[in-house]
Amino acid sequence: MPKSLPTLDNKEEAEIGAAAFHVAERPLALSAAGDFEEIAELYPPDATAELHFAPLVLRGREAIYEHFHRFASAPLMIELMWGEIVPTGLPSFLIVRSRYRLRGSATGQEAECENLHLIDVDDRKITRSVDYHEHRVFREVCAPMAPTGTDQALFR
Secondary structure (H helix, E strand, C coil), rough: CCCCCCCCCCCHHHHHHHHEEEEHHHHHHHHCCCHHHHHHHCCCEEECEECCCCCCCECCCHHHHHHHHHCCCCCCCEEEEEEEEEECCCEEEEEEEEEEEECCCCCCCCCEEEEEEEEECCCCCCEEECCCCHHHHHHHHHHCCCCCHHHHHHHC
């Protein structure tokens, strides 16, 4: 997994950047381990997570946890192929790029999916994130099991 720490002007910004970088690594490691519910613990109680292509905005850690809980029980196997953390010049704002291999448990269909994840970090927690998964690919891999109700947002 390619990565590099940001180069910043002063010690305080460097410490903030290093802490943010460490927080950004956790979702990649947890995704690779299939531990999606644990990802919610990286968010403070008042965090916001936006799934841009769903479209869905989750407000608060509890809503984020519920989303990841549903996601973890979806008929889908996910393998992290690679991940990269890209510094932006702002110590607490990072871009996480990744690629996943997906396999529908019920269908046997396979595909690969790109993800771009923008995160704001404060006090070692993800305070805001915007996720640009290709949700269409998730839906196609899991078809014909058309999700309903709140689970539908996982695959829009």
